[in-house]
Amino acid sequence: MESRFRLFLLTATLLLSPLAQAADNKQPSPNPDAGQTEPFKQIIQQESVIQPDIKRRQVKESQIDTENFEVGVFVGLLSIEDFGTNSIIGARLAYHVTEDFFFEGTYALSEGGTTSADNFGPPLLSTSQREYTFYTAALGYNFLPGEAFLGRGLAFNTSLYLVAGIGNTEFGGENRFTAMFGAGYRLILKDWLAVHANARDHIFSIDITGQEKNAHNIEISLGLTYFF
Amino acid sequence: MRALYLSVLLCLYVGIATAEEAARNLVQVYDPYIEMHTGDGRGFPIFHVIDRNEWIEILLQRTDWFKVRTENGVEGWVARGQMLQTLNPDGAKVEIKEASQEDYINRKWENGILGGDFGGAYIITAYTGYHLTENISTEVSLSQVLGNLSSSVMLAFHLVHEPFPEWTVSPFFTLGTGIIDTTPRSSLALARDSRDNLTHWGLGARMHLTKRFLVRLNYNNYVVYTSRNNNEEFTEWKAGFAFFF
Numbered sequence: 001m002e003s004r005f006r007l008f009l010l011t012a013t014l015l016l017s018p019l020a021q022a023a024d025n026k027q028p029s030p031n032p033d034a035g036q037t038e039p040f041k042q043i044i045q046q047e048s049v050i051q052p053d054i055k056r057r058q059v060k061e062s063q064i065d066t067e068n069f070e071v072g073v074f075v076g077l078l079s080i081e082d083f084g085t086n087s088i089i090g091a092r093l094a095y096h097v098t099e100d101f102f103f104e105g106t107y108a109l110s111e112g113g114t115t116s117a118d119n120f121g122p123p124l125l126s127t128s129q130r131e132y133t134f135y136t137a138a139l140g141y142n143f144l145p146g147e148a149f150l151g152r153g154l155a156f157n158t159s160l161y162l163v164a165g166i167g168n169t170e171f172g173g174e175n176r177f178t179a180m181f182g183a184g185y186r187l188i189l190k191d192w193l194a195v196h197a198n199a200r201d202h203i204f205s206i207d208i209t210g211q212e213k214n215a216h217n218i219e220i221s222l223g224l225t226y227f228f
Numbered sequence: 229m230r231a232l233y234l235s236v237l238l239c240l241y242v243g244i245a246t247a248e249e250a251a252r253n254l255v256q257v258y259d260p261y262i263e264m265h266t267g268d269g270r271g272f273p274i275f276h277v278i279d280r281n282e283w284i285e286i287l288l289q290r291t292d293w294f295k296v297r298t299e300n301g302v303e304g305w306v307a308r309g310q311m312l313q314t315l316n317p318d319g320a321k322v323e324i325k326e327a328s329q330e331d332y333i334n335r336k337w338e339n340g341i342l343g344g345d346f347g348g349a350y351i352i353t354a355y356t357g358y359h360l361t362e363n364i365s366t367e368v369s370l371s372q373v374l375g376n377l378s379s380s381v382m383l384a385f386h387l388v389h390e391p392f393p394e395w396t397v398s399p400f401f402t403l404g405t406g407i408i409d410t411t412p413r414s415s416l417a418l419a420r421d422s423r424d425n426l427t428h429w430g431l432g433a434r435m436h437l438t439k440r441f442l443v444r445l446n447y448n449n450y451v452v453y454t455s456r457n458n459n460e461e462f463t464e465w466k467a468g469f470a471f472f473f
Contacts (some may be wrong), residue, residue, distance in 0.1 A: 058316045059253045061324050065288045091355070097441050099269045099291045099470050103341070107235035137341040139469055145269045154328065157267040166343045166352055168372050174413055177350035189289060191295065 067227040068193065070094040074108075074196065076221025080132060080171070082209050083125075084113025090218060092196075094140070102140040104163060108132050108219075112171060115209065124208055130174040134202065136180045138165025148187060157188045169204050169217075176204040182219070197222040254288040259313035264304030268293035276302050284314070292439070332436045332472065333362055333393045334358050340444060340470025347462035349375030355470075362393050367402075368411075380410040384428070402430040408452060426452045430464075440471045 071093050078088040090108025092149040097103065110132040114126055132197040182200030189195060202217040257278050264276040264458060268290045279299055287295040292308040314322045325331070338357040343352065355369035365388045373380040384406030392398055405427045412420070429447035439441055448464040 057254050058318065058320075059286065059322050061289075064253060064286050066295070067288050067290050078299070095471065096291050098439050099293065101441065103469070103471065137352065142269070145271060147266060147272070157272070166350075168352065168374060173412075175372070175374050175379040177352075218286065 017129050034159075047145075054188050067207070068096045069228050070096070070102075071228065072194075072196070072225030073223040074222050074223025076198070076200070076219060078132070079112040079218045080110070080112045081206075081215035081217055082115050083130070084115075085112060086110050086132075088221060089221075090221070092223060092225060094225070098143075102142070102161075104138045104140050104165070105135065106138070106167075107133075107135045117209070125172055129159065132169065132171045132215040134167055134169040134178060136165045136167035136170075136178070136202075138167075138180060140184075143183075159186045160184070161186060163200070169202060170183045171204075172206065172208050176206065178204040192227045194225045195228065196225060197224070232283045243276035255286065255311075255314040255316060257282050257284060257313070258321070259310065262306055262310040264296070264298075264302065264306055264312065265293075268302060268305045270307070272305065276304055292366070329354070329394075329436060334441070335359055337473040338365070338367075338442075338470050339472075340442075340468055341467075342444065342446060342466040342468030342472050344446075344464065344466025344468075346371075346373045346466075347375075348465045349373050349378075351464060351466060353466060353468070355361050355390065363390050365390070366389070367404075373408075376413070378410050380408050380413045382406060382408040384426070386428075386430075390434070399431065399433050399437045402428070402432070402446075402448070404428050406431075422455065424452050426450050426456050434470075440473070442470050442472065444468055444470055 051100045073091050075089050077085055079085040088108050088110040090225045092106045094102050094104040112130040112132055140161050140163045142159045144159045146158050148158045161184050165179045169176045169178040179200050184196055184198040187195045200219045203214055206215045242464045254454035257280050261277045261279050264271040266275050281389045284298055293305045294311050296306050297303045308407050313322045316322055323412045324343040336359050342353040345438045351371050351373050353369050353371040355367050357365045357367035359365040365387040371382040382403050386402045386404035388400050390400040408424055410422050410425055428448050430448040434442055434444045452460045
């Protein structure tokens, strides 16, 4: 009995083993990479074909992005001697020649108010004569460059600069030679963006109020400029 | 299918990466080290040192300073003198020149602002010049003359001859022609606006100060062909600054 049972088991094992092998072959492989090896190999091969092909181009000075020009707008207050204080709006263009010096051109508009004399008689100036426009060509000097910190993590490059220049002011219906000097503070927020604060004196000769004199017209302004 | 999709994506990525690489200005440090400053000026502190053979990317240039980024992503400013000691991928030195005396002599464009006296009135002039040769240049200038009796705008063309451009203080001679628009001051009710032609001769001197910067002094003698019986003569003195390319 025992030997017959042993024979049955042996026979069954022999018969089933090919089947089990066949079934084994059909089962998904326990190694997840086995089925995807080929495509990955291809990708790696492609990558290795392309990678050494990276070209570092020849650097010439002309290819480097230069940011020596600055263009922007400003708004502020202009105190026109004898004619009150009024708002001013203007545009500025600067070219930085060296780290110390820059050329600057400005153009701005404002308007004169009334004088105390206007309260007792006919107005000194007509509406169109009250218009105040000027341009200035100036040389700037970065007098105190430095850094400003906002908290622990932020630092901005800054410069306190001096400017002096000449230009023309049209006021009271006349063109007037104007000398300008002043100081400004430049805070560079980004490589391409700066904030400016300025205090300037515009001096010209004027005789509207009776006798010829040098009028000092003080401008304070805030502006934004774009480097390019 | 998935593999195909993956490989297409990878190809695209590698393609983009290669294009980005090509647009970047990468140079290799050749000096034992170069110093990175926190700002674009000699006084800003040095906060990082880049060693020899490291690759750096040039981001931008402002005057004589270059903003660079290291392989580790550190950004700072490097002076022109140190950027001269960097190599191109082929091993040749990067050509970053300082505007020299030779560049000054061979300059093509010159732009400047001058101020001074024109026959007793103030004058402000903006000019641009183009150098045809080392010795000969043409200039166009726009001036505003601001006097007690009138104000004028003058447009003039000049031919300039500079015989010794290599001299520290280099003299030049000019001949020119132009037009002048004169508006009398409003208090002079009888005078009228006028537009007249003019010619002039002059002499002057230039001096190269530093880099792209020069100073200039001018004397001119103008003859204005007025519609009245007599022509008018004016002498002009002016001085100013200019920069060149």
